[in-house]
Amino acid sequence: MSDTDDIPFNRDFPLKPGVVDEVRPGVRRILCNNPSPFTFTGTVSYIIGRGKVAIVDPGPDNDAHASALLDAVRGETVTHILVTHTHRDHSPNTARLKAATGAIVYAEGPHRASRPYYESEKISTESGADREFRPDEQVRDGETIAGDGWTLQAVATPGHTANHLAFAWPERKLMFIGDHVMGWSTSIVAPPDGSMVDYMASLQKLTLRDEDLYFSGHGPEIPDAPRYVRFLIRHRRAREASILHRLAKGEADIPTMVRAIYIGIDPRLTGAAGYSVLAHLEDLVGRGVVATDGDPAIGASYRLA
Incomplete structure (x- = not known):
């Protein structure tokens, strides 16, 4: 599933800079x-x-x-x-x-x-x-x-x-x-x-x-x-489910999860996607669903708890 299948985004915004x-x-x-x-x-x-x-x-x-x-x-x-x-x-x-x-x-x-x-x-x-x-x-x-x-x-x-x-x-x-x-x-x-x-x-x-x-x-x-x-x-709940689905296959770092979850993403946004995955992982670690050694940081590796 692509990143946008479930949200009715609207990118029709013809307003030009400086116009009131x-x-x-x-x-x-x-x-x-x-x-x-x-x-x-x-x-x-x-x-x-x-x-x-x-x-x-x-x-x-x-x-x-x-x-x-x-x-x-x-x-x-x-x-x-x-x-x-x-x-x-x-x-x-x-x-x-x-x-x-x-x-x-x-x-x-x-x-x-x-x-x-x-x-x-x-x-x-x-x-x-x-x-x-x-x-x-x-x-x-x-x-x-x-x-x-x-x-x-x-x-x-x-x-x-x-x-x-x-x-x-x-x-x-x-x-x-x-x-x-x-x-x-x-x-x-x-x-x-x-x-x-x-x-x-x-x-x-x-x-x-x-x-x-x-x-x-x-x-x-x-x-x-x-x-x-x-x-x-x-x-966001579907994104969390995608992270857990990937971790069910084995321990992974954040770049691996981004590649698995964000199909076809603009390469300029992969860093931001990684931090978004980190935000979910922080929550999941806090709830005891996911585990990591040390702090849940951007460079860490994660597994199901």
């Missing part, structure tokens, strides 16, 4: 020109409201994108900057926008790992963490942020990163979901930056909420969102 698209009343979006195998066509920033507005996820360190955002709100006042998480494709442009607007920056907190680093691990730059970021206001799960004509609720959704926050607009039944859920691909969960245990718990949490339209950090909006989230949950 009012996708719903009170919701504008602008695409940054930073395409890659990890960012799809680029990072999407959102403008909420009219007159006095909030900007969600200012994007990477990109002067052209900052200028496009500021041009889009010319004649308006940016009162809030909301950051879903601290990867380098989402938060670094915050400093430019704050300097230009004086807006208050809201986020869960600075970047941190989901768990302590093992002795065998060196601090990896693969996750692209923005370690300089500091919000003006730290926001906790369930807290509300109010502006002119809108009130958003913070929804803690750790997993992709430890500090990942979504911002729900309950009155409109929509949510700015960051990278926790994407319509074009599954999200990367790469320990120790990310945690599969946290990620799955956050997906389950979303299925209990009423918002049925998600605006993601990359790619198109996601309608019928709770149903899509249930697809993602089934997909």
